Amino acid sequence: MEQPLEQQEKKLCSDAMKRAMMKYRANNLERYSEIQRNYYNGNKDDPEWRAKFNARCRENNRKYREKLREANPPSRGRGRPKKSIQIGENI
Numbered sequence: 531m532e533q534p535l536e537q538q539e540k541k542l543c544s545d546a547m548k549r550a551m552m553k554y555r556a557n558n559l560e561r562y563s564e565i566q567r568n569y570y571n572g573n574k575d576d577p578e579w580r581a582k583f584n585a586r587c588r589e590n591n592r593k594y595r596e597k598l599r600e601a602n603p604p605s606r607g608r609g610r611p612k613k614s615i616q617i618g619e620n621i
């Protein structure tokens with residue numbers, strides 16, 4: 531039996547489109563910021579949109595924290611060390 535080919539993620543826009551969007555944002559910073567503020571203010575009262583927004587934020591924050599932990603591993607364990615009981619100590 532043939533195994534199905536893995537589907538590639540769909541790209542929403544090409545690299546040229548991304549460059550054009552970033553150029554527009556850089557050249558029209560005030561206008562772009564106003565559009566984004568209006569979009570957020572218009573949707574923040576919608577409970578369904580807000581739930582999706584918060585879920586996306588939680589996931590992205592989790593990924594960011596993991597990335598920081600991998601880059602800077604703690605030098606020692608987190609939290610208070612556990613007491614070790616020596617064998618024969620309390621006999």
